[in-house]
Amino acid sequence: MKQLVILILTPFFIHCSQSISTGNVEKEQALSELELATNETSESVVSIEFQKDSIKDYSNLSEETWKQILTDEEYKILRNKGTERAFTGAYNNNKKSGIYACKGCNTKLFSSDTKFDSGTGWPSFYDKIKGNVEDVADNSYGMQRVEVVCNTCKGHLGHVFNDGPKPTSLRYCINSLSLDFKEH
Ligand SMILES: [Zn+2]
Secondary structure: OHHHHHHHHHHHHHHHHHHHHHHHHHHHHHHHHHHHHHHHHHHHHHHHHHHHHHOOOOOOOOHHHHHHHOOHHHHHHHOOOOOOOOOOOOOOOOOOOEEEEEOOOOOEEEEHHHEEOOOOOOOEEOOOOOOOEEEEEEOHHHOOEEEEEEOOOOOEEEEEEOOOOOOOOOEEEEOHHHEEEEEO
């Protein structure tokens, strides 16, 4: 009788142990795929960062290359002079201490020391990092404004107005999407 029970139960145990080991294999496969995906992501980020720092001349960069470096939203702002919607940017309320660099080329553009709350819904600074931000006359949309661009890659950052706080009385009104914040 004992032998009969063992005989009956044996296939059941074999079946269970097989399904457990199959389950483990599947899990391991899923994990390794996940690892692979994570590795691919970090590698692509690294390659883009490497690309940014290794580019010496931004004046002849093709639109295709810009589309690889930037997201669609960043491309619209930096390369097509777009404007992000007020109060939607990542850095509008950022009060951390650090440097705001260009999203396109990593050039240091603004310091958190000169950031102030303008209430406009865009990150605002009363001064720029000298030599790295260029003012350009902008008469589009029937308005006389001064556009500010990155001096290195000529990417559009925003506009500068004369209603800022002391000591400069300037208000650099900048799109968060044009910036990459590096905390001190
Ligand atoms: Zn730039």
